[in-house]
Amino acid sequence: MNEKAIADFVYEEARLLDAMQWEGWLGLYHAEARYWVPLEWQQQDPVLQPSLMYEDVLLLKVRVERLSGERTFSQKPKSRCHHLLQAPQIVECNAETGVFKARTSFLYTETRGDTLERYSGWASHELIAIDGAFKIKLKRIDLINFDAPFGNIQLFM
Amino acid sequence: MGAYRNNIDAVRALVRDSEVHRDVYIDAEVFDLEMEHLFPNSWVYIGHASQLAKPGDFITATIGRQPVLATRHSDGSVHVLFNRCPHKGVKIASEACGNTGKFFRCPYHAWSFKTDGSLLAIPLKKGYESTGFEESPASIGLTPVKHVKIYRDFIFAKLNDGGLSFEDYFGESLSTIDNMVDRSPEGKLVVQAAPIRYMHTCNWKMLVENQTDTCHPMVAHESSAGTAVKVWTREKGDSTDTPMAVQLYAPFMSPYEFYEKSGIRIWPNGHGHTGVSNSIHSDYSQIPGYFDKMVATYGEARAKEILGETRHNTIYFPNIMVKGPVQILRHFIPIAVDKTLVESWVFRLVGAPDMLYERALMYNRFINAPTSIVGHDDLEMYERAQEGLRSNGNQWVNLQRLYEDGEKSDVTEVINGTSERQMRNQFHAWVKFMTQDMTERAEAAE
Numbered sequence A: 001m002n003e004k005a006i007a008d009f010v011y012e013e014a015r016l017l018d019a020m021q022w023e024g025w026l027g028l029y030h031a032e033a034r035y036w037v038p039l040e041w042q043q044q045d046p047v048l049q050p051s052l053m054y055e056d057v058l059l060l061k062v063r064v065e066r067l068s069g070e071r072t073f074s075q076k077p078k079s080r081c082h083h084l085l086q087a088p089q090i091v092e093c094n095a096e097t098g099v100f101k102a103r104t105s106f107l108y109t110e111t112r113g114d115t116l117e118r119y120s121g122w123a124s125h126e127l128i129a130i131d132g133a134f135k136i137k138l139k140r141i142d143l144i145n146f147d148a149p150f151g152n153i154q155l156f157m
Numbered sequence B: 001m002g003a004y005r006n007n008i009d010a011v012r013a014l015v016r017d018s019e020v021h022r023d024v025y026i027d028a029e030v031f032d033l034e035m036e037h038l039f040p041n042s043w044v045y046i047g048h049a050s051q052l053a054k055p056g057d058f059i060t061a062t063i064g065r066q067p068v069l070a071t072r073h074s075d076g077s078v079h080v081l082f083n084r085c086p087h088k089g090v091k092i093a094s095e096a097c098g099n100t101g102k103f104f105r106c107p108y109h110a111w112s113f114k115t116d117g118s119l120l121a122i123p124l125k126k127g128y129e130s131t132g133f134e135e136s137p138a139s140i141g142l143t144p145v146k147h148v149k150i151y152r153d154f155i156f157a158k159l160n161d162g163g164l165s166f167e168d169y170f171g172e173s174l175s176t177i178d179n180m181v182d183r184s185p186e187g188k189l190v191v192q193a194a195p196i197r198y199m200h201t202c203n204w205k206m207l208v209e210n211q212t213d214t215c216h217p218m219v220a221h222e223s224s225a226g227t228a229v230k231v232w233t234r235e236k237g238d239s240t241d242t243p244m245a246v247q248l249y250a251p252f253m254s255p256y257e258f259y260e261k262s263g264i265r266i267w268p269n270g271h272g273h274t275g276v277s278n279s280i281h282s283d284y285s286q287i288p289g290y291f292d293k294m295v296a297t298y299g300e301a302r303a304k305e306i307l308g309e310t311r312h313n314t315i316y317f318p319n320i321m322v323k324g325p326v327q328i329l330r331h332f333i334p335i336a337v338d339k340t341l342v343e344s345w346v347f348r349l350v351g352a353p354d355m356l357y358e359r360a361l362m363y364n365r366f367i368n369a370p371t372s373i374v375g376h377d378d379l380e381m382y383e384r385a386q387e388g389l390r391s392n393g394n395q396w397v398n399l400q401r402l403y404e405d406g407e408k409s410d411v412t413e414v415i416n417g418t419s420e421r422q423m424r425n426q427f428h429a430w431v432k433f434m435t436q437d438m439t440e441r442a443e444a445a446e
Helices: A003-018 A022-026 A057-067 B008-012 B028-041 B166-182 B204-210 B222-235 B244-253 B256-262 B290-298 B300-308 B354-367 B373-388 B421-435
Strands: A029-038 A051-055 A079-085 A089-094 A099-112 A115-130 A133-143 B019-021 B044-048 B057-063 B066-072 B078-082 B097-099 B103-105 B112-114 B119-121 B147-151 B154-158 B189-191 B196-200 B264-266 B272-274 B314-316 B320-323 B328-336 B339-349 B396-398 B413-415
Touching: A003 A022, A003 A079, A003 A089, A003 A099, A003 A115, A003 A133, A022 A057, A029 A057, A051 A057, A051 B354, A057 B222, A057 B373, B008 B421, B028 B328, B028 B421, B044 B057, B044 B066, B044 B189, B044 B328, B078 B147, B078 B154, B147 B166, B154 B166, B166 B272, B166 B314, B166 B320, B196 B373, B204 B328, B204 B339, B204 B373, B204 B421, B222 B244, B222 B373, B244 B354, B264 B421, B272 B421, B290 B300, B328 B354, B339 B354, B354 B373
Parallel strands: A029 A133
Antiparallel strands: A029 A051, A079 A099, A089 A099, A099 A115, A115 A133, B019 B396, B044 B154, B057 B066, B057 B097, B066 B078, B103 B112, B112 B119, B147 B154, B189 B339, B196 B339, B264 B272, B264 B413, B272 B314, B314 B320, B320 B328, B328 B339
């Protein structure tokens, strides 16, 4: 549960996403986890301020199950994604309090058919250790252009 | 040479009783004519007065392609002005919103204007002496948009002088805005948040039509709403409370019979709404404390009447949709013939519990966002339509569902909820406001 372990965890999450191993990716999330993409600069409140996403594990499961659905027409053809991560910056690594936090600058590319879209920003991970393994309590994605009008963003940053 | 400019008959011929020609969606010249005629002839939504809370506050908008701004003047009045310096044409306000202080100042030559648009000062004023400057339109300042109406804080404007008054244009359709405002225990709405913005690579009318299309949700949204219901059924265990999220998703899977019975009401000039007697918004859980507050303001009978009105989507022709029960206004802003910007705004009901605002924000990101799986279903269909319409197999789009011979236009009626009558209603209005200021040229039909 050292700093390197936090960084390795962040890389592993991105690897699972890029490999489209959705079930393995969901397995990294704590049952009470949230996945948050704010719509405001340095946003504080995910509930009474607007967000692009603020989802619990149930809703993430819906997304994952949908991706392989027979009638999920926006996934015909399928999307693919790629994460290019800077070395995670360890914000907190405290085994006593059980608080582990990292902030990672990223370039995210999502592609489908002939189109390719690129997004950049910072991913913040808040982890807890359970039985010697990390689980994600909160993943927060701050895009540099959170307020831009995007087309469909179908996968996970 | 295009086929439609200066050819009123060709424009009229694009719309038949129960079908429209594909060019209304894919022809760039038709789009140009919409910008030049349809939007300037219509009452177009600019914004909400709560976005202009203090003197000096401004918002920017476009009517068709023309940039405008709305400002709050020091005396409290709201002004809608062309967003153009009268000197060299530079846009005065470049941001979506802001506060300009006591005056606007052009960044190019420092001409400055009061917040009602009137000219305040010009540097080197002497240079204009004995030039006849006071006779020039530039001496007035920022040109006002003449036809402006603020209805219960909703700001609308019309560019052209001709055509209908605000009241004649909207008529009874304003009852949807009334109901949304009345849902506040203080009779007041505020915009507190930036809109969710979403770029659609399709024609703007596809989105407008989709708002009253009740035969697509159970088909197109099986992937999102259907999966949400399936996953919840599997995962809920002993839970008896359906989460707010599932309550928002599940009604999209309602069967055809549900929509047939819930009805559509059409109004003159292209306005209309789904969910007359029942809607996908009817069965949300009560928000603790809300009804009591409504009763305290309105009395029990009136409170029940207000909350019993659960209209689904109301189209205000040409390009906004209002959803009263979740306090959302979607603005479909045409950018190009195949590109539409959607701004989805959430209103907060002043005096209502936070949870109502929470639900409205949640609905907005679940259904209307570029990160919404429901939104993904819809955009995929619009994009496929935008491409498919190029096929020469059939050049007409069919809008015939529940069409009856001798169907009247510009009337108020309540009809079967799966009818395409509201789309026909919109296209009747489309022809009307497209051609209202076009010159008749009988010979051009040949």
